[in-house]
Amino acid sequence: QVQLVESGGGLVQAGGSLRLSCAASGRTFSSYAMGWFRQAPGKEREHVAAISWSGGSTYYADSVKGRFTISRDNAKNTVYLQMNSLKPEDTAVYYCAAASGGLRYFSYYAIEYWGKGTLVTVSS
Numbered sequence: 001q002v003q004l005v006e007s008g009g010g011l012v013q014a015g016g017s018l019r020l021s022c023a024a025s026g027r028t029f030s031s032y033a034m035g036w037f038r039q040a041p042g043k044e045r046e047h048v049a050a051i052s053w054s055g056g057s058t059y060y061a062d063s064v065k066g067r068f069t070i071s072r073d074n075a076k077n078t079v080y081l082q083m084n085s086l087k088p089e090d091t092a093v094y095y096c097a098a099a100s101g102g103l104r105y106f107s108y109y110a111i112e113y114w115g116k117g118t119l120v121t122v123s124s
Helices: none
Strands: 004-007 010-013 018-024 033-039 046-051 058-060 068-073 078-083 092-099 118-123
Touching: 004 092, 018 033, 018 092, 018 118, 033 068, 033 078, 046 068, 046 078, 058 068
Parallel strands: 010 118
Antiparallel strands: 004 018, 018 078, 033 046, 033 092, 046 058, 068 078, 092 118
């Protein structure tokens, strides 16, 4: 069992930065691929970024590539999402997620554990 708790969301002006954190409980954190999804009002949940269990491989959606960076610290059971050059269209609830398969299989349908989400609001 893995419990995920996100933090770091808030209100920021366009062009600003935020860093989201996701703290995981459980001794098997390092065996999971981790990622971030987001969901804006009235829209489907979107896969934003993911990272392999070792941290050696990452994935980014085209919409955030070059602006967001995902990382993890297995010693602290924490995954991060550094978000730079934020745009109003990045406004959403951001969810941390964990899946036990490899990064190539990391998708909405493979997720085994979800956090409750943290709200990011980017004003124009």
